[in-house]
Amino acid sequence: xxxxxxxxxxxxxxxxxxxxxxxxxxxxxxxxxxxxxxxxxxxxxxxxxxxxxxxxxxxxxxxxxxxxxxxxxxxxxxxxxxxxxxxxxxxxxxxxxxxxxxxxxxxxxxxxxxxxxxxxxxxx
Numbered sequence: 001x002x003x004x005x006x007x008x009x010x011x012x013x014x015x016x017x018x019x020x021x022x023x024x025x026x027x028x029x030x031x032x033x034x035x036x037x038x039x040x041x042x043x044x045x046x047x048x049x050x051x052x053x054x055x056x057x058x059x060x061x062x063x064x065x066x067x068x069x070x071x072x073x074x075x076x077x078x079x080x081x082x083x084x085x086x087x088x089x090x091x092x093x094x095x096x097x098x099x100x101x102x103x104x105x106x107x108x109x110x111x112x113x114x115x116x117x118x119x120x121x122x123x124x
Contacts, residue, residue, distance in 0.1 A: 001102050004115035006043050012099040012119040019056035021089075021099060021119050022048045023112075031124025035069035035078055045072045045112030047103070049089060058094060063087045063106060070112045077110075087111065097121055 004010075009024045013031050024034045024046035034046030050067030064087070069078040087105040102116040 010119040030122035
């Protein structure tokens with residue numbers, strides 16, 4: 001799968017007793033959520049995922065049960081759940097320095113994007 005195009009920010013942080021991933025086409029500070037920033041340009045999109053500690057593991061995770069917020073020029077979703085079909089995030093590697101993975105099937109369910117990512121760790 002190709003990398004997510006146009007990402008300005010990809011970061012991972014240990015927050016809320018788990019792992020938070022934020023991916024955005026806009027500049028965001030470490031720990032700043034991706035939604036509620038007025039993504040209005042055609043190529044502007046953002047996504048934040050929250051993994052409880054027990055689920056912050058390598059493997060495939062359905063997006064519906066996870067805390068999720070995203071924003072596109074046409075949609076805003078905060079909290080997760082809803083009708084996401086089989087949209088998933090696959091985490092390939094979780095290290096002290098970086099989290100790598102890919103988003104699959106989110107864009108076809110109204111989400112911001114699909115594709116691979118490399119999210120360096122940061123401290124909010």
